[in-house]
Amino acid sequence: MSTSFVLKNVSIGDGPVVDIQITGEVVTAIGSSLNGTEEIDCSGLVALPGLVDLHTHLREPGFEQSETVLTGTQAAALGGFTAVHAMANTSPVADTAGVVEQVAALGREAGYAEVFPIGAVTVGLEGNQLAELGAMANSKANVRVFSDDGKCVHDPVLMRRALEYVKAFGGVIAQHAQEPRLTEGAQMHEGAVSAELGLTGWPSVAEESIIARDVLLAEHVGSRVHICHLSTAGSVEIVRWAKARGISVTAEVTPHHLLLTDELVRSYNSVYKVNPPLRTESDVLALREALIDGTIDIIATDHAPHPIEAKDCEWNAAAFGMIGLETAASIAQLVLVDSGRSNWNRVAEVLSVNPAKIGQDPNQGVEISVGSVANLTLIDPTAIRTVIAESASKSKNSPYVGLELPGRVKHTIYRGYFTVRDGNLAKAGRA
Amino acid sequence: MNRNLLSAGDLSRDQAIEILDIAEGMADVNDREIKKLPTLRGKTVVNLFFEDSTRTRISFELAAKRLSADVINFSAKGSSVSKGESLKDTAQTLEAMGADAVVIRHSASGAANVLAHSGWINGAIVNAGDGTHEHPTQALLDAFTMRKRLHGSASNGKALEGVKVAIVGDILHSRVARSNLLLLNTLGAEVHFVAPPTLLPANASGMKAQLNYSLDDVLAEEKPDVVMMLRVQAERMNASYFPSEREYARIWGFNADRLGTLKPGAIVMHPGPMNRGLEIDAISADSPQSTVLEQVANGVSVRMAVLFSVLSGERANNVN
Numbered sequence: 001m002s003t004s005f006v007l008k009n010v011s012i013g014d015g016p017v018v019d020i021q022i023t024g025e026v027v028t029a030i031g032s033s034l035n036g037t038e039e040i041d042c043s044g045l046v047a048l049p050g051l052v053d054l055h056t057h058l059r060e061p062g063f064e065q066s067e068t069v070l071t072g073t074q075a076a077a078l079g080g081f082t083a084v085h086a087m088a089n090t091s092p093v094a095d096t097a098g099v100v101e102q103v104a105a106l107g108r109e110a111g112y113a114e115v116f117p118i119g120a121v122t123v124g125l126e127g128n129q130l131a132e133l134g135a136m137a138n139s140k141a142n143v144r145v146f147s148d149d150g151k152c153v154h155d156p157v158l159m160r161r162a163l164e165y166v167k168a169f170g171g172v173i174a175q176h177a178q179e180p181r182l183t184e185g186a187q188m189h190e191g192a193v194s195a196e197l198g199l200t201g202w203p204s205v206a207e208e209s210i211i212a213r214d215v216l217l218a219e220h221v222g223s224r225v226h227i228c229h230l231s232t233a234g235s236v237e238i239v240r241w242a243k244a245r246g247i248s249v250t251a252e253v254t255p256h257h258l259l260l261t262d263e264l265v266r267s268y269n270s271v272y273k274v275n276p277p278l279r280t281e282s283d284v285l286a287l288r289e290a291l292i293d294g295t296i297d298i299i300a301t302d303h304a305p306h307p308i309e310a311k312d313c314e315w316n317a318a319a320f321g322m323i324g325l326e327t328a329a330s331i332a333q334l335v336l337v338d339s340g341r342s343n344w345n346r347v348a349e350v351l352s353v354n355p356a357k358i359g360q361d362p363n364q365g366v367e368i369s370v371g372s373v374a375n376l377t378l379i380d381p382t383a384i385r386t387v388i389a390e391s392a393s394k395s396k397n398s399p400y401v402g403l404e405l406p407g408r409v410k411h412t413i414y415r416g417y418f419t420v421r422d423g424n425l426a427k428a429g430r431a
Numbered sequence: 432m433n434r435n436l437l438s439a440g441d442l443s444r445d446q447a448i449e450i451l452d453i454a455e456g457m458a459d460v461n462d463r464e465i466k467k468l469p470t471l472r473g474k475t476v477v478n479l480f481f482e483d484s485t486r487t488r489i490s491f492e493l494a495a496k497r498l499s500a501d502v503i504n505f506s507a508k509g510s511s512v513s514k515g516e517s518l519k520d521t522a523q524t525l526e527a528m529g530a531d532a533v534v535i536r537h538s539a540s541g542a543a544n545v546l547a548h549s550g551w552i553n554g555a556i557v558n559a560g561d562g563t564h565e566h567p568t569q570a571l572l573d574a575f576t577m578r579k580r581l582h583g584s585a586s587n588g589k590a591l592e593g594v595k596v597a598i599v600g601d602i603l604h605s606r607v608a609r610s611n612l613l614l615l616n617t618l619g620a621e622v623h624f625v626a627p628p629t630l631l632p633a634n635a636s637g638m639k640a641q642l643n644y645s646l647d648d649v650l651a652e653e654k655p656d657v658v659m660m661l662r663v664q665a666e667r668m669n670a671s672y673f674p675s676e677r678e679y680a681r682i683w684g685f686n687a688d689r690l691g692t693l694k695p696g697a698i699v700m701h702p703g704p705m706n707r708g709l710e711i712d713a714i715s716a717d718s719p720q721s722t723v724l725e726q727v728a729n730g731v732s733v734r735m736a737v738l739f740s741v742l743s744g745e746r747a748n749n750v751n
Contacts, residue, residue, distance in 0.1 A: 187540075190633055190634070191633075191634045192634045192635070192636045192637035192638075193637065194632070194634075195603075195632030195633070195634055195635050195637060195638060196609070196637050196638065197540055197541065197564060198540040198561075198562055198563035198564030198565070198604075198606060198609060199540050199541070199562075199563075199564075200563075201632075201633060203633065267544075267548075268540075268541030268544045268545050268548075270545075309517075312519055312549075313517055313518055313519060313545070314518050314537065314539035314541060314542040314545050315539060315540065315541045315542075315545070316538075316539035316540070316562070317517075317518075317539060
């Protein structure tokens, strides 16, 4: 029998203090006074099922100057993630079985987290013709989530067909909701601040009109749809209405849309340039409320690394996107736990259980129980840290640098292996 | 004043009046036979223009030359990394050459702010128009022109308390309107924006101006002291902001009929270049009420005052 270790005196979510025994890659016992080859004191720590990110950009293949699967999953591990979904806007685009299998293989090779490639909905993300969704689903990468993220599947007929087609293998379309004509040249949220700054506005209605259309399409064809990065109060209302009507829709919010507003753009610092854009305070409050009441199902980072030169320029020329893997759990803690509005069990739902369900990720997002695969994240909720620019990610475009955030990921255990221990990244990934 | 002039909103009332007063002195120089002061001898002013604007560039060039500065015109077409000439590389190049002041015109809103806060360059930064954001020297020269018409030789020290200004046209995309709004508010004037709804910001709640759709209503009810017509850019005409040029000219253009409704002493302004027959007709543009050419002349005086202010650091500290 392989060696076992015991996490001593840990709370599973909001539960009582217990010991967790892990043998090989499986949780073998939960109880008190458990023994193992090695005992690790986890007093004061909260254990969650390993975090799952449904929305990251790992940039490989094609944009290795920004990120690789290795560096991206290292950042993920430090953020407490044991699984990440990698968006399809690579070069070549992940629109064939070959590319998705390559990305999945790079993930296995790295060994810091499970990598689930997301397949493109349309060939080359161009919105003209369906990519070979079946081939990607049936490939070794076993793709279940499809998205043209970064671009919206704006053609209503194509979106309808995609929603229908993926029913054949239980897939889901993750829509980046952005009406393209309403957002031509858009630079930031359209509102009072954009009017003053003279930056072309990205109106809320450009997001909301697509969400409204797509939930109705999903209802019509009896399919399910996932909405990426909701950013407006209006989007929340539409999703709430759709869920009440029984439409099979799930919704996602990013950490930055839960925390930051368009007021930050006044600095013209392009680290705040992101798509969808930072919205207003009332949008932030609506998104938080929706996350607490269950209208929004998950937090996903939309981790979008960019090299320095893509941000070190005037606002209009800068790339959209910000990194977020290493700060997501802290923001979830801030919004759900420290606010007194919800609890750690909800953090586990939105950062692990629900995204794994939407992505149909085997052995991820599973309740910590005897016999389950040992994917765990242990958080010290009392820690306070000031975010620094240094990151395991290849890129430094974090909007949180200098901010004080609560909580710290102490250990990340991926299939029984410490990818992060005492806050330090393992020198090598899991073999 | 500050070492940079990025936004008309950066200026306090006192600072704005001081620049206008200095510009009065500069205007006197411009009336002399020898139009030159030795003030900025040995200083290098770079006109960094990422966007074509012959009028603004030669105005700054003349202003710097009349103050005896060395002037370099750097025309950098194409602004982004993708186009090959990055703002950062250009700024660092100028820094290496020892520019004391950089006058920047750029098609991207905020470009002057980015330059000023990047650490790429130590020289003073003067915003000569950034995208659809601001054009602070235009606002200063407009305020100077208003003051001159209202107070003549008694302008020194005066603000624009209670002056009613109607700014008419493409407010949404106008850096002239934004800078004028900020400076006019600072100087105590009352601003009315007049435009078709498509050319007003969707949310103007942060702007201290009254919004109107009807030019005729504003002329009749407000009796403005100043009507400032904005240029309609060609690219708006094919983007469904309004149905046709004819309809625009009919409803929002300034013409002889509307000129006739102005109260005595009221003026008609335009930042140029004008689309005669579109936002303003020839009779109005060439009328005694028109200040178009005075604005051009005053532009040189005001830009002399601005360059003088940003480049005389010691004095700046005494202002506040």
